Amino acid sequence: MLLDLLDRAAAERERQALVRSRRLAHSPCSVRQAVAPVSSATPGGACHPQPLLSFSSNDYLGLANHPGIVAAFAEGAMRWGAGSGASHLVSGHALPHRQLEQRLADWYRPYIPRARALLFCSGYMANVGVLTALGSADATLFCETLNHASLIDGARLARAAVQRYPHRDVAALDAALAACNSPLKLIVTDAVFSMDGAIAPLGELLELAERHDAWLIVDDAHGFGVLGRQGRGVPEHLGLASRRLIHIGTLGKAAGVSGAFVAAHETIVEHLINTARTYIFTTASPPAAANALLASLELIEGSEGQQRRHALQQRVGELRAGLVPLLARQVADGRQAWQLADSITAIQPLIVGDNAVALALSRQLEEQAGIRVGAIRPPTVPEGTARLRITLSAEHGQDDVRQLVAALRKAAAGRAAP
Numbered sequence: 567m568l569l570d571l572l573d574r575a576a577a578e579r580e581r582q583a584l585v586r587s588r589r590l591a592h593s594p595c596s597v598r599q600a601v602a603p604v605s606s607a608t609p610g611g612a613c614h615p616q617p618l619l620s621f622s623s624n625d626y627l628g629l630a631n632h633p634g635i636v637a638a639f640a641e642g643a644m645r646w647g648a649g650s651g652a653s654h655l656v657s658g659h660a661l662p663h664r665q666l667e668q669r670l671a672d673w674y675r676p677y678i679p680r681a682r683a684l685l686f687c688s689g690y691m692a693n694v695g696v697l698t699a700l701g702s703a704d705a706t707l708f709c710e711t712l713n714h715a716s717l718i719d720g721a722r723l724a725r726a727a728v729q730r731y732p733h734r735d736v737a738a739l740d741a742a743l744a745a746c747n748s749p750l751k752l753i754v755t756d757a758v759f760s761m762d763g764a765i766a767p768l769g770e771l772l773e774l775a776e777r778h779d780a781w782l783i784v785d786d787a788h789g790f791g792v793l794g795r796q797g798r799g800v801p802e803h804l805g806l807a808s809r810r811l812i813h814i815g816t817l818g819k820a821a822g823v824s825g826a827f828v829a830a831h832e833t834i835v836e837h838l839i840n841t842a843r844t845y846i847f848t849t850a851s852p853p854a855a856a857n858a859l860l861a862s863l864e865l866i867e868g869s870e871g872q873q874r875r876h877a878l879q880q881r882v883g884e885l886r887a888g889l890v891p892l893l894a895r896q897v898a899d900g901r902q903a904w905q906l907a908d909s910i911t912a913i914q915p916l917i918v919g920d921n922a923v924a925l926a927l928s929r930q931l932e933e934q935a936g937i938r939v940g941a942i943r944p945p946t947v948p949e950g951t952a953r954l955r956i957t958l959s960a961e962h963g964q965d966d967v968r969q970l971v972a973a974l975r976k977a978a979a980g981r982a983a984p
């Protein structure tokens with residue numbers, strides 16, 4: 567019975583071009599990575615890794631395999647061992663964890679008065695932990711429509727009432743807040759939308775929070791390390807400052823390691839330590855990872871981080887300069903245009919619409935040009951908006967971007983006219 571059901575679900579996924587499969591990396595995370603080809607992703611497929619030029623990771627600053635950070639990880643492991651051995655509240659909380667929390671609290675105190683920081687094992691766990699711990703039965707969560715799955719799941723698990731507001735629609739949120747008489751109102755949003763690259767109107771959301779006596783929970787997974795002069799993410803980039811800001815950052819993307827943190831008013835952090843189930847009931851991350859992250863933070867806020875952010879911005883400009891005219895030509899030819907999302911961040915999605923088209927395009931880039939870009943399909947993105955999620959890294963060079971633009975130009979030229 568179960569297996570029949572699952573077989574039917576699998577056949578339906580196949581029919582809709584929604585099958586997901588894993589790819590096997592044969593070398594460390596990098597923009598040039600040896601990856602087993604698509605055919606070997608299926609069980610029993612042959613496995614001959616190919617070097618691919620990758621535009622598909624979240625390693626925006628190219629730190630995942632940075633020698634200084636790898637060395638800090640190794641030193642941390644030599645000093646602290648491989649694992650933490652227990653949850654933070656039992657016996658797993660070690661000196662590098664505390665140093666990292668203190669460092670992160672220093673980073674965010676200019677934006678959140680009396681801020682403390684708390685580490686979680688992943689961004690997913692931080693989001694679920696914060697929403698379930700703060701989203702009590704007498705609260706209402708106001709959730710952006712395009713929020714990440716981890717925020718959606720956190721809202722589902724919380725006992726609070728949930729209202730969704732349309733993407734970046736400040737007026738709709740204003741009206742919803744005004745009409746709500748919950749004693750506790752929490753606005754919940756991605757800072758940089760993970761599949762679009764757009765930045766939420768956080769200044770305006772914070773203003774709404776102040777006016778309606780609400781709090782603003784911001785998931786800065788894709789801004790941390792990348793935005794702001796010192797890489798402190800959206801608070802620095804937009805100059806946000808309020809005790810109503812509850813800031814979540816992830817440490818496995820631009821920071822190059824793994825984990826996440828919440829920076830918030832000390833009373834909130836103390837509440838999370840005592841009530842967030844994804845904090846309490848899980849083994850603490852290895853202290854060695856915290857040691858590596860201390861090195862990563864130092865690099866991010868210093869001159870090397872600034873140079874890397876500058877290089878990343880250059881690549882973003884070059885990619886857009888290459889693709890915008892190409893897309894304009896499609897419109898002039900009367901073809902259904904692909905759309906480049908309106909984004910200034912490292913996430914530069916090319917929206918093609920149809921699931922099968924996105925998948926075929928991703929395969930074509932890989933097989934014909936040795937370029938890897940992931941095809942993102944529903945339910946990760948809304949129906950009819952399947953896309954290539956192009957992500958740029960400070961590690962990419964100008965020639966890498968030129969290669970991608972040329973391959974997309976070729977693919978666009980091969981599309982049948984209507």
Ligand SMILES: Cc1ncc(COP(=O)(O)O)c(C=O)c1O
Nearest residue numbers: 688689690714716760787816818
């Ligand atoms: C916006 C956003 N939030 C949270 C997460 C989860 O972070 P982590 O990978 O650390 O669990 C992701 C990861 O894809 C994300 O894109």
